[in-house]
Amino acid sequence: MKSFTRLAPCIVVCALLLGACDSNSSDSNAPVRVLISPRNVTLVQGERLQMTARIIDGDGRDTGGTASWSSSNTTVVEINAEGMLTAVGPGVISIQARAESLTDATTITVREAPGASSCGPFDSWELSPFHVPYPEGTSYTLNQGNCSGFGHSGFWKHGYDFIMPIGTSIAAARSGSVLFTNETCTDGNSACTNLITVDHGDGTVALYSHLTTDGALVSAGDTVEQGQVIALSGNTGLTGGLPHLHFSVHPCGQLPGLPGSGNCPSIPANFSNTNPNPEGPQRGLSWPAISDG
Numbered sequence: 024m025k026s027f028t029r030l031a032p033c034i035v036v037c038a039l040l041l042g043a044c045d046s047n048s049s050d051s052n053a054p055v056r057v058l059i060s061p062r063n064v065t066l067v068q069g070e071r072l073q074m075t076a077r078i079i080d081g082d083g084r085d086t087g088g089t090a091s092w093s094s095s096n097t098t099v100v101e102i103n104a105e106g107m108l109t110a111v112g113p114g115v116i117s118i119q120a121r122a123e124s125l126t127d128a129t130t131i132t133v134r135e136a137p138g139a140s141s142c143g144p145f146d147s148w149e150l151s152p153f154h155v156p157y158p159e160g161t162s163y164t165l166n167q168g169n170c171s172g173f174g175h176s177g178f179w180k181h182g183y184d185f186i187m188p189i190g191t192s193i194a195a196a197r198s199g200s201v202l203f204t205n206e207t208c209t210d211g212n213s214a215c216t217n218l219i220t221v222d223h224g225d226g227t228v229a230l231y232s233h234l235t236t237d238g239a240l241v242s243a244g245d246t247v248e249q250g251q252v253i254a255l256s257g258n259t260g261l262t263g264g265l266p267h268l269h270f271s272v273h274p275c276g277q278l279p280g281l282p283g284s285g286n287c288p289s290i291p292a293n294f295s296n297t298n299p300n301p302e303g304p305q306r307g308l309s310w311p312a313i314s315d316g
């Protein structure tokens with residue numbers, strides 16, 4: 024009993040100390056650092072990797088909070104809200120994790136998948152189900168074609184950039200049903216791309232991108248006929264400042280920035296209603312949309 028009474032004041036003091044400790048630790052609970060792992064990773068196109076971002080307080084402990092993720096270039100790497108990273112196409116980019124005002128970044132290198140260096144094979148252009156993606160009687164010059172580098176490598180290596188002024192009519196290259204549209208971006212904004220995807224019903228999906236503001240003339244679920252004007256071209260997204268239409272064909276509609284994963288790299292396509300193009304239209308030439316009726 025005597026020893027208890029001697030202890031009692033100590034218990035009070037200890038409790039006070041603990042209380043003081045508690046208020047100290049709630050101060051140091053504030054995050055002071057974000058730490059991404061793993062760091063400086065190299066992946067092969069198509070690979071996925073779970074990233075983590077620890078949010079660390081002043082005592083070096085995890086706060087248990089979650090960071091938001093972003094990729095500096097989604098044609099190279101996509102990363103979702105849970106930190107699942109997809110290697111989309113070759114390149115070197117950075118990903119960033121942010122918590123409140125704190126950030127951390129690391130470099131991700133993506134190498135082209137083995138065997139992905141060939142640009143073909145292409146089926147007969149005369150029998151192609153695709154028409155050039157603008158109305159009959161018009162003709163546009165190709166700035167980038169298949170495997171031309173710049174934006175047309177890796178995930179995007181099959182595709183065509185037709186130079187055209189903002190507001191030019193875009194025609195469906197093939198009949199199908201509209202999967203997705205976005206038309207909210209402003210011309211000149213490289214971080215935001217207006218686009219339409221059309222599902223042809225045979226496992227191929229066409230992408231029409233860099234459209235102008237309010238440039239989608241159809242809605243998801245609409246049926247479109249080959250040659251129907253479906254959009255107005257523009258200068259949104261990664262155009263390099265040059266207004267043009269990007270057209271490419273994919274084995275599914277889950278493209279970078281769109282719902283689903285970004286693992287549907289472009290596939291070869293050529294066009295039956297223009298000049299001979301056994302390996303698709305070539306750069307620097309104008310490609311007329313000729314009536315094939």
Ligand SMILES: [Zn+2]
Pocket residue numbers: 167174175182183184268269270
């Ligand atoms: Zn392009």
